Amino acid sequence: MELLAPWLEGPFTLKEASERYGEALVAEALRERVLKPVMTRLGPVLVPGGRGRVLLGLTRYYTPRPGPLEVALLVRRQAEAMAREGYRVLRRQGARAILEGNGERVLLVGTRGPLGRRPKPQDDLEASATRVVVLVPEGTVKRSRIEVREVEVGSA
Structure with missing residues (x-):
């Protein structure tokens, strides 16, 4: 193993x-x-x-498939970066992660396509998030009501 x-x-x-x-x-x-x-x-x-x-x-x-792998990789990298800033990872699985720190609970969600609305929480832990951060590959259309971070796909 x-x-x-x-x-x-x-x-x-x-x-x-x-x-x-x-x-x-x-x-x-x-x-x-x-x-x-x-x-x-x-x-x-x-x-x-x-x-x-x-x-x-x-x-x-x-x-x-390569698409979901890319999204999961970007979520893992962002969760690790936030953990270095003092956040604690409560759960990370695939294209979703929930973190806690600085008096807030953050839901990280990765997506491959254009974002139409705020992602729905999948359970009570995700529903308790005070902030949602959606990671989208660079060049994807984004909406201003949702915190979106464009992630450069070509960087390692």
């Missing part, structure tokens, strides 16, 4: 995973086919390969 850490704690690009977990662990995970790279606009992102999916109890023949 140690070889799956870049996926369980990520997603991470190949470069980020090598820096965080070491070249040896990442190379072994790729060699053992526990992880495999999926090309995105942000670079290759590590996802579970056939053997990794079996270890997780999943079907071995599925690969996540």
Whole structure:
């Protein structure tokens, strides 16, 4: 399960995973086919390969699409940046994260397309958020009533 850490704690690009977990662990995970790279606009992102999916109890023949991987990667990066500013991550899963700090609760939501309205909370924890931050790739239309942060897709 140690070889799956870049996926369980990520997603991470190949470069980020090598820096965080070491070249040896990442190379072994790729060699053992526990992880495999999926090309995105942000670079290759590590996802579970056939053997990794079996270890997780999943079907071995599925690969996540690049779009949702990019959004999850951007949410993870923003949540880690806010954690360095003193926020505490209450939960992070896929394209959503809830953080608490500075007397407020913040819901981070990533989206790939144009934003039409404020995202609906999925549970009571998200409903208690006092601020919603929507992360959109650069160049996406945004509405002024919602706090939107454009994220440069080409940066690593």
